[in-house]
Amino acid sequence: MSLPYRCYVVVSREQIALNYRNVRSVVGPDVEVAGVVKADAYGHGAVEVSRVLVAEGAKWLAVSSVEEGVKLRSGGVRQARILVMGGFLPYEGDALVEHELTPVVHSLDQLGLLEQLGRASGKSIAYHLKIDSGMNRLGTRAGADEILAALAKNRHARLEGLMTHFASAADYTTGQTGDQLRYFHAICARLREAGATAAYLHTSSTNAVGYGRVEGWHNLVRAGHALY
Numbered sequence: 001m002s003l004p005y006r007c008y009v010v011v012s013r014e015q016i017a018l019n020y021r022n023v024r025s026v027v028g029p030d031v032e033v034a035g036v037v038k039a040d041a042y043g044h045g046a047v048e049v050s051r052v053l054v055a056e057g058a059k060w061l062a063v064s065s066v067e068e069g070v071k072l073r074s075g076g077v078r079q080a081r082i083l084v085m086g087g088f089l090p091y092e093g094d095a096l097v098e099h100e101l102t103p104v105v106h107s108l109d110q111l112g113l114l115e116q117l118g119r120a121s122g123k124s125i126a127y128h129l130k131i132d133s134g135m136n137r138l139g140t141r142a143g144a145d146e147i148l149a150a151l152a153k154n155r156h157a158r159l160e161g162l163m164t165h166f167a168s169a170a171d172y173t174t175g176q177t178g179d180q181l182r183y184f185h186a187i188c189a190r191l192r193e194a195g196a197t198a199a200y201l202h203t204s205s206t207n208a209v210g211y212g213r214v215e216g217w218h219n220l221v222r223a224g225h226a227l228y
């Protein structure tokens, strides 16, 4: 037998399925587990891995870009919702709507763009708003009142999720994760009081699951490297 390459990687679908089931069993039946399949499923093949996860019952997948989301849809991944964590660029709006991808919104300015897209397509567009609670990477730093003012302008763009990302969930020598959660929960509470509720709250990736940050699991977690 002649092998085409000196080096190769064997990816086990069974193991990925088992890893997904393990994450589910840790967080329990009331918490959805979104499978993070960005960067070609960390190099394992995004379409292949997504098929495995959907067969395991995953209702949500998460990617970085619209381009990655379109690849999944074109590859036949239809049942699952696809969260585009890196948000979208103005020229990607039509593809976002056409392929029914769910954007993460990182700035209140973008809500105007989403509203226009919804109006033009005659559809309600669900989005997840990312709050920057201290990671200082993506997400809005706007306070609750500013967010409420922006939400009041929208008819077609529909708030479905509120999310944030921890900077140091695996580090129990700092109080940063607790601080981030307090900041996030304060904003969620103010929005809820004003009648702006989101179906999903999510703040946890693998480390927050593995390191037992239970108060950060809410009703959805975003598992990436735990699956691989």
Ligand SMILES: *Cc1c(COP(=O)(O)O)cnc(C)c1O
Pocket: 036, 038, 085, 165, 204, 205, 206, 207, 222, 223, 224, 225, 226
């Ligand atoms: C990559 C990513 C994840 C998954 O991270 P893991 O540590 O691999 O679980 C979750 N959320 C966001 C926002 C990400 O960018």
